[in-house]
Amino acid sequence: MSERTLAPFERRLLTVVANESLGAYRVLKAADPGPAPDAGQFAMLASAKRWGAGEDERPYLPRAFSYARFANGEAHFLLEDVGPGTRRLCELSPGEGLWLLGPLGAGFQPPRDGRRALLVGGGVGVAPLAILQDGLDDATVLLGFRDAQHAEGAALLSGALVATDDGSVGHHGLVTDLLSGELDGDAHASVYACGPPAMLEAVRATCAERAVPAQLALESGMACGFGACFGCVVATRDGYARVCVDGPVVAAERLERVGERA
Amino acid sequence: MSVDFCGIPLAHPVINGSGTFDAIAARTAFGVAIDERFPFAAFVSKTITLRPRAGNPPPRLWEAQAGLVNSIGLPNKGLERYLAEDLPALSRLPVPLITNVMGSTAEELSELVSACEEHEEIAAVELNVSCPNVHTGLDIGSDPIQLERVVSIVRPVSGKPLIVKLTPNCADVAACAVAAQEGGADAVSLVNTLRAMALAPRRTPAVHSQDGPAPAPPWLGGGTGGLSGPAIRPVALAQVAAVRRRVSIPVVGMGGIQNAAHARQFLDVGATLVAVGTESFRDPGAAGRIARELDLESAPR
Numbered sequence: 001m002s003e004r005t006l007a008p009f010e011r012r013l014l015t016v017v018a019n020e021s022l023g024a025y026r027v028l029k030a031a032d033p034g035p036a037p038d039a040g041q042f043a044m045l046a047s048a049k050r051w052g053a054g055e056d057e058r059p060y061l062p063r064a065f066s067y068a069r070f071a072n073g074e075a076h077f078l079l080e081d082v083g084p085g086t087r088r089l090c091e092l093s094p095g096e097g098l099w100l101l102g103p104l105g106a107g108f109q110p111p112r113d114g115r116r117a118l119l120v121g122g123g124v125g126v127a128p129l130a131i132l133q134d135g136l137d138d139a140t141v142l143l144g145f146r147d148a149q150h151a152e153g154a155a156l157l158s159g160a161l162v163a164t165d166d167g168s169v170g171h172h173g174l175v176t177d178l179l180s181g182e183l184d185g186d187a188h189a190s191v192y193a194c195g196p197p198a199m200l201e202a203v204r205a206t207c208a209e210r211a212v213p214a215q216l217a218l219e220s221g222m223a224c225g226f227g228a229c230f231g232c233v234v235a236t237r238d239g240y241a242r243v244c245v246d247g248p249v250v251a252a253e254r255l256e257r258v259g260e261r262a
Numbered sequence: 263m264s265v266d267f268c269g270i271p272l273a274h275p276v277i278n279g280s281g282t283f284d285a286i287a288a289r290t291a292f293g294v295a296i297d298e299r300f301p302f303a304a305f306v307s308k309t310i311t312l313r314p315r316a317g318n319p320p321p322r323l324w325e326a327q328a329g330l331v332n333s334i335g336l337p338n339k340g341l342e343r344y345l346a347e348d349l350p351a352l353s354r355l356p357v358p359l360i361t362n363v364m365g366s367t368a369e370e371l372s373e374l375v376s377a378c379e380e381h382e383e384i385a386a387v388e389l390n391v392s393c394p395n396v397h398t399g400l401d402i403g404s405d406p407i408q409l410e411r412v413v414s415i416v417r418p419v420s421g422k423p424l425i426v427k428l429t430p431n432c433a434d435v436a437a438c439a440v441a442a443q444e445g446g447a448d449a450v451s452l453v454n455t456l457r458a459m460a461l462a463p464r465r466t467p468a469v470h471s472q473d474g475p476a477p478a479p480p481w482l483g484g485g486t487g488g489l490s491g492p493a494i495r496p497v498a499l500a501q502v503a504a505v506r507r508r509v510s511i512p513v514v515g516m517g518g519i520q521n522a523a524h525a526r527q528f529l530d531v532g533a534t535l536v537a538v539g540t541e542s543f544r545d546p547g548a549a550g551r552i553a554r555e556l557d558l559e560s561a562p563r
Binding site for chain 2: 004006007008009010011046052056057058059060061062099101104105220221222223224225226227228229230231232233234235239240242244245
């Protein structure tokens, strides 16, 4: 197993310093003494107060988020309100407490053999590509969103080419259209991708056809984040793997296909 | 707050529930800190079976009201690889090791327990009897007559303390505890998860046909699962209390323990040890915190 930044062995109580609107998303910032994460690592988050008693008397478990950025003693996370956990986190105000366990999991590996980095993101999945871009000298960034409001999330990275489903911003179509175009131009690339399963599967298939190495940051519902619950498994060519400790970033060739119910 | 458990001296009364902490994965995530500040007074392995198991297809988790429904399906490497690969790593932990095993027959369980007998790194063996009998389909542990028979067959195979992990999914858990004791168990532990189910959420209005809306399918890949977490704590407390009144052997109490006050409740109804499970998912340091708080409480004022 490759080297990774280790998490302190207890969740820690951080203070929220900002909660900013970014189109359809929020960027939650908390003062974090670290350790600084590797790009692609994640943290388990929960609010210190009123974690629970929301919709369906939830949330109960912490929620997993990739670090979107780590700089100047602040950890940044990109949130989208999609359920009781993300809703509660989206409400947090500066000064409020945030439980964090992390950094967890295996992150991205740098490009090899002089390959250029091609970052491909979809929706809230652009988050780990931002911290990845921060650590790269140069990268081509391709991001896909539903519509113009979501596409404002592209501002998290610099110099992104954007595709939208409704054509309101950038290319009218899929981000994988942009990916195919880039690889047609120069296939000496390493692809780094994070996004919804259908997008990741399209990235995997596109790269596999052209024998381009790809690293995919996977998502899965998880209870713990550190290999205890065995709840977050995905099917790989050699059996089930835990997204939390064997991933979240996995080499695309380890997967037959990307899918929630593989 | 040291405790004697079946002749095994423990530094405090807090251990883990089987299958709720992977010490080897924890070393990957947290490094040697877990050996230096290991939160549990003894480590209970996840369930080991004779042959490897892949576990259930995902999804395996469902967040419930103050709880978690899981349908993991006991993935494990099988006995041979557990002994060869995991045992050396687990024996480096600073606490006694309890190996949890499951078989669908007394013979399978005997083979598992007998293999553990040859390894002095294993301090005790816990029998997971929440496994359907291959003939009747009933969980071995839910039928006192069957349970006593199985435990009495396995008992002579081992000189190590034998703990029977009781299932709460039965008519009378205290009768099952008595059966385990009569069969020769040195201790019982409870509760395992409560059988539970969740349906896939409806993201869009249900599709109506002449027969009405189509039924939502089960969410979990395994169909049904087990409920754990604070939601089950009052049930667990009642079962531990009921068992304590009927047996003389030590009882390990668990079910939704989140803090020292909860742990104290289980000790108050007669548990010798308590186990922390789902709360470790929320904070891997939870059990250590609970043990420290219990220790402070028990110190002379």
